[in-house]
Amino acid sequence: MTSSGWIIMALSVGSVSALLAWCVYKVFTVPEESEHVHGFEQEPPDVQESTGRTSQIRRRTRR
Amino acid sequence: MVKKIKESWSSRLGVILAVAGSAVGLGNFLRFPGQAAEYGGGAFMLAYFISFIIIGLPICWAEWTMGRMGGQGGFNSTPGIFNYITRIPAFKYIGIIGVLIPVIIYMYYVYIEAWCLGYAVNFLVSDMSFSAVSESSDFWGGFIGVGENGSALGFGLKQVGFYLILVFILNFILIYRGLSKGIELFCKFAMPTLAVIAVIILIRVLTLGTPNPEMPDRNVSNGLGFMWNPVKNVVEVQDESGNWVKDHEIVDQSTLDATIAAAERSETTRVTHITVIQQLMNPQLWLAAAGQIFFSLSVGFGVIITYSSYLTKKDDVILSGLAAASANEFFEVGLGGLITLPAAVTFLGVAGVAGMGTFGLGFNVLPMVFANMPFGGVFGALFFFLLFLAAVTSSLSMLQPGIAFLEEALKINRKQSVVLLGMITVVGCGFVVYFSEGVKALDTMDFWVGTFLIFVLSTVQIIIFGWILGIEKGFELAHAGSAIRIPRIFKFIMKYVSPLFLIVVFAMWIATNVFGLNFQTGKAEYSDYIRDLFIEPNTVAWLTICLIGAVAALFAFIAYLNPDYRKLTKKD
Secondary structure, three states: OOHHHHHHHHHHHHHHHHHHHHHHHHHHHOOOOOOOOOOOOOOOHHHHHHHOHHHHHHHHHHO | OOOOOOOOOOOHHHHHHHHHHHHOOHHHHHHHHHHHHHOOHHHHHHHHHHHHHHHHHHHHHHHHHHHHHHHHOOOOOHHHHHHHHHOOOHHHHHOOHHHHHHHHHHHHHHHHHHHHHHHHHHHHHOOOOOOOHHHHHHHHHHHHOOOOOOOOOOOOOOOOHHHHHHHHHHHHHHHHOOHHHHHHHHHHHHHHHHHHHHHHHHHHHHOOOOOOOOOOOOOHHHHHHHHHOOOEEEEEEEOOOOOEEEEEEEOOHHHHHHHHHHHHHOOOEEEEEEOHHHHHOOHHHHHHHHHHHHHHOOOOOOOHHHHHOOOOOOOOOHHHHHHHHHHHHHHHHHHHHHHHHHHHHHHHHHHHHOOOOHHHHHHHHHHHHHHOOOOHHHHHHHHHHHHHHHHHHHHHHHHHHHHHHHHHHHOOOHHHHHHHHHHHHHHHHHHHHHOOHHHHHHHHHHHHHHHHHHHHHHHHHHHHHHHHOOHHHHHHHHHOOOOOOOOOHHHHHHHHHHHHHHHHHHHHHHHHHHOOEOOOOOOEOOOHHHHHHHHOOOHHHHHHHHHHHHHHHHHHHHHHHOHHHHHOOOOO
8 A cells, every 4th residue: 555545544534433433422421302502492383383382473573 | 283203212322323223234344445446545535525525414414304303293204204394295205205215125135134144154154165256156146046036035054045034024023113122222232233343353354464475465455555545556558459458456556666667668568647636537436426425324215314203302413413424434434444345455456356346345255255364254254244233224224214104104003014014025025036137126126216216315305405494494493402513504505515416416327327428438328227128128127117116106195095194285
């Protein structure tokens, strides 16, 4: 193998290994179902209908 | 309509491993190394990583997000999810593709899964000593009945029938147990086992050195060079009519220096260097890299969208999607890229491996390699057991969309759905196994469903996400409950770049694989798949198309009958 081959291999294997390691770290350190970045929950339209939230949203939009 | 979700995953790790298990399959260990070596390691990897960023991850995130959204509406299969998200009735029929693909692929994938188990057992308990690739090729031919239709149905140790029944039953037992007790539990054990076996084999391969001192060029370093060298050094010789034709490829520096020196003294031999830039100018390299990313990540199969529909609205999809994709990349680049070709080149040399396809490499070349390796029986058994595990985690995922669709559309329970899907897949699998001559039925299904329809479904999905649902709303939905954020640049990528890139790649794929266009020579000749249907009609190819059409028609009829799908229109 040429030296450029070694570099390509190291970069390729290293990058996928680093990405996996970072993902594993995040998966095990971020608590499940409590990580809300936005502070809002997007409801599917049907759920909104069933809870009456759609009409409230519409009223707010009109104002 | 709000429907109670009956099933769910038990943990985030579980769903990540299940999706990663779905993605990690034979392609990671057999197809990827062959593609990377054929198109030059460095150039291929560049195109590969670019494709990962502009189509792999975007479609993956779009599928996870749309699946979870559909699941909140009580839908777990693509007809229901597409209908729910778009509110366009026609999309429930387009969504049928997302059920058809995994069900049809399962029909032949389970057959290949049985080959892997059969090879593992044979390496462990019987004599698998091959002295030439032709011998292992003959064994494979006899094992799967490639010579004559109906000849694969034997039940001996060296025939596929017994293993096929075993893996079929295993798959349906696991799928019957449900998401968390079946698929998730199996993947939680299978994926770590897969990684451990792969690392053991990797250590064995990297310590092979130069097994035959009489052939010093056949060593691990050259095997890695064949796979990863960015510049391809090709020795060409002049034929009688004065044309330069490729003779062989050189992968190690010392041989290259010696050959260049010899070529300078010869008028009929020359060494050409194909640089990374030159290789990147080849459209077929981009097609191969994008195709590999595409098929490897299991995007456009209808699997991820079904799996994610069982998440709750607070479950993260961005990190989970990225984690599953990165696990697949690690198995593919970090393990598959270091095992298969280096092992093959170490025993057979570059010339003996070049140009081998997925099946050729996996079931003809590698058995011969293991047969000649110290403790080859053990390592051969381990390697094919690794492929078997990878295949089971994938085939399980192919059953869930069908199960979910039948449960949802026919209002039946899981037990009834498993039985019904079992009957459909037994017929299809029996068809594939019976028409084993030249693996014609398998090949036809793989081309039209396992490749063509996957392109179609992926394109539909990214268009729904970016244009019908809308990129802003799509991003809002994706970030609900997310542990990490998608960089903003992906809004532009997912709306414009991904669909465009996908359409261009799809058009190139049709040009090369349907119309047989060679971008480098400019010559075009219809592919075998077109010839089998329209130019020199082949009965088995036509029967296969009829089978696919019958299953599609059945699913479309079931979708038509379902009142929940009909209820949802834009007025809702």
